[in-house]
Amino acid sequence: MxxxxxxxxGGLTVVREILRRAPQTSFVYLGDTARAPYGNKSAETIxxxxxxxxxxxxxxxxxxxxxxxxxxxxxxxxxxRQAYPQTRFFDVITPAVAALHxxxxxxxxxxxxxxxxxxxxxxxxxxxESLNNSSVQIFSVACPLFxxxxxxxxxxxxxxxxIARAYLQPLRQxxxxxxxxxxxxxxxxxxxxxxxLQKRVQIIDSPSALVSQLEKEAPELLxxxxxxxxxxxxxxxxxxxxxxxxxxxxxxIKSRHGxxxx
Amino acid sequence: MxxxxxxxxGGLTVVREILRRAPQTSFVYLGDTARAPYGNKSAETIxxxxxxxxxxxxxxxxxxxxxxxxxxxxxxxxxxRQAYPQTRFFDVITPAVAALHxxxxxxxxxxxxxxxxxxxxxxxxxxxESLNNSSVQIFSVACPLFxxxxxxxxxxxxxxxxIARAYLQPLRQxxxxxxxxxxxxxxxxxxxxxxxLQKRVQIIDSPSALVSQLEKEAPELLxxxxxxxxxxxxxxxxxxxxxxxxxxxxxxIKSRHGxxxx
Numbered sequence: 001m002x003x004x005x006x007x008x009x010g011g012l013t014v015v016r017e018i019l020r021r022a023p024q025t026s027f028v029y030l031g032d033t034a035r036a037p038y039g040n041k042s043a044e045t046i047x048x049x050x051x052x053x054x055x056x057x058x059x060x061x062x063x064x065x066x067x068x069x070x071x072x073x074x075x076x077x078x079x080x081r082q083a084y085p086q087t088r089f090f091d092v093i094t095p096a097v098a099a100l101h102x103x104x105x106x107x108x109x110x111x112x113x114x115x116x117x118x119x120x121x122x123x124x125x126x127x128x129e130s131l132n133n134s135s136v137q138i139f140s141v142a143c144p145l146f147x148x149x150x151x152x153x154x155x156x157x158x159x160x161x162x163i164a165r166a167y168l169q170p171l172r173q174x175x176x177x178x179x180x181x182x183x184x185x186x187x188x189x190x191x192x193x194x195x196x197l198q199k200r201v202q203i204i205d206s207p208s209a210l211v212s213q214l215e216k217e218a219p220e221l222l223x224x225x226x227x228x229x230x231x232x233x234x235x236x237x238x239x240x241x242x243x244x245x246x247x248x249x250x251x252x253i254k255s256r257h258g259x260x261x262x
Numbered sequence: 263m264x265x266x267x268x269x270x271x272g273g274l275t276v277v278r279e280i281l282r283r284a285p286q287t288s289f290v291y292l293g294d295t296a297r298a299p300y301g302n303k304s305a306e307t308i309x310x311x312x313x314x315x316x317x318x319x320x321x322x323x324x325x326x327x328x329x330x331x332x333x334x335x336x337x338x339x340x341x342x343r344q345a346y347p348q349t350r351f352f353d354v355i356t357p358a359v360a361a362l363h364x365x366x367x368x369x370x371x372x373x374x375x376x377x378x379x380x381x382x383x384x385x386x387x388x389x390x391e392s393l394n395n396s397s398v399q400i401f402s403v404a405c406p407l408f409x410x411x412x413x414x415x416x417x418x419x420x421x422x423x424x425i426a427r428a429y430l431q432p433l434r435q436x437x438x439x440x441x442x443x444x445x446x447x448x449x450x451x452x453x454x455x456x457x458x459l460q461k462r463v464q465i466i467d468s469p470s471a472l473v474s475q476l477e478k479e480a481p482e483l484l485x486x487x488x489x490x491x492x493x494x495x496x497x498x499x500x501x502x503x504x505x506x507x508x509x510x511x512x513x514x515i516k517s518r519h520g521x522x523x524x
Contacts, residue, residue, distance in 0.1 A: 158424070
């Protein structure tokens with residue numbers, strides 16, 4: 001069974017994509033809302049939190065883990081593999097890089113994410129390894145206000161459009177060919193992001209790339225099991241969380257409190 | 263010696279005010295950046311965090327505690343007094359309410375803060391008790407994006423002005439007489455907040471009201487001790503934190519890592 005975690009509710013965009021394409025998948029989701037967001041925190045803190053999050057999911061019976069958070073995928077994978085050498089991890093960066101690899105004639109790629117993700121340089125490093133092409137240029141921009149804007153549900157407000165235009169201005173100027181949405185919150189801002197860039201820019205979002213990878217590499221995890229289990233845990237529960245989560249997922253959810261062994 | 267805590271760097275506006283008016287004050291500051299922000303979290307979580315924060319400050323030798331965070335002042339004071347019945351606590355709400363009490367002819371008061379602070383209703387309750395005047399109307403507005411805007415250091419950007427105008431529009435419409443900045447981050451946005459409201463609106467900020475209260479009720483804490491100690495701890499340290507903190511305080515600070523007993 002899949003265990004899926006994120007710092008908060010952003011990883012629900014991964015759940016949404018799973019439910020859209022394989023609605024009978026069993027999973028347990030953990031959002032670490034009591035310590036969210038991870039995006040401005042240090043690698044050491046993020047690594048420690050991720051290890052605790054996975055301990056919770058394994059105790060719930062998860063066998064394979066989706067790191068549905070770009071910040072943790074950038075900074076915590078090594079810590080996770082060391083702590084749980086028997087467990088298979090799926091991160092959100094690998095499939096996004098693979099999806100880019102399939103686009104033809106890329107010259108300039110933009111990457112946006114949290115401050116911690118961008119500072120880690122993980123996308124640049126992984127893209128350069130994968131493309132193996134020194135003529136491709138990569139432009140990275142941290143967009144720290146995008147997560148709070150999504151959590152405020154200001155998805156299409158004029159203020160959000162202005163902020164998007166300001167953040168993405170350098171990418172527009174460099175005339176990028178493709179943009180990686182390097183944060184699981186960002187697919188919800190895709191319409192606003194799209195209008196801030198040239199029309200021809202191809203947008204790669206990690207939830208959809210990740211589910212494609214799961215379909216290919218681990219179809220058994222998306223298959224119908226003998227008992228359907230879809231559970232949501234948050235380390236800090238509030239009616240607002242269920243409300244936002246429900247709106248994103250298009251269904252009513254009733255989450256439970258997840259107590260981490262600190 | 264004073265112990266001062268906040269969820270992150272916002273409480274440094276209290277430190278700034280102390281340094282301005284009583285520069286020889288000894289204190290230990292703790293910013294719980296590893297779990298910041300508190301403003302969208304539940305009362306239970308905030309209470310638990312505050313109790314852990316104070317344990318750290320007491321272990322550092324603090325004798326009196328400033329709760330330099332409106333969210334914790336709204337939601338965690340009872341938990342703190344129960345956990346530490348011998349300790350004197352100064353919160354940021356009491357002095358703001360007292361300062362309002364001294365303004366003449368108030369009819370309409372606006373209060374802005376984080377979602378958790380506004381949802382708690384603490385300001386409304388305390389103001390109504392204090393003013394004891396049923397003809398005074400109170401209008402509360404949560405401004406969840408203000409904290410991330412401050413942490414992004416977007417203090418005077420056009421985007422920030424637009425967001426401020428959008429949040430404060432109901433207060434402008436109600437023609438409030440005074441506004442309480444119910445979050446220790448907000449004094450940094452005061453110029454933008456001021457231009458979003460009618461000119462005659464009187465603005466009360468809690469850091470300055472709090473230091474006035476300390477001068478009156480606990481001058482010994484602000485007096486010159488035999489050894490000056492001014493230390494900054496953060497539960498998640500990063501060069502960026504020191505940089506932002508230094509810019510706000512107008513001095514170079516070198517913070518240390520604060521490890522909480524979880």
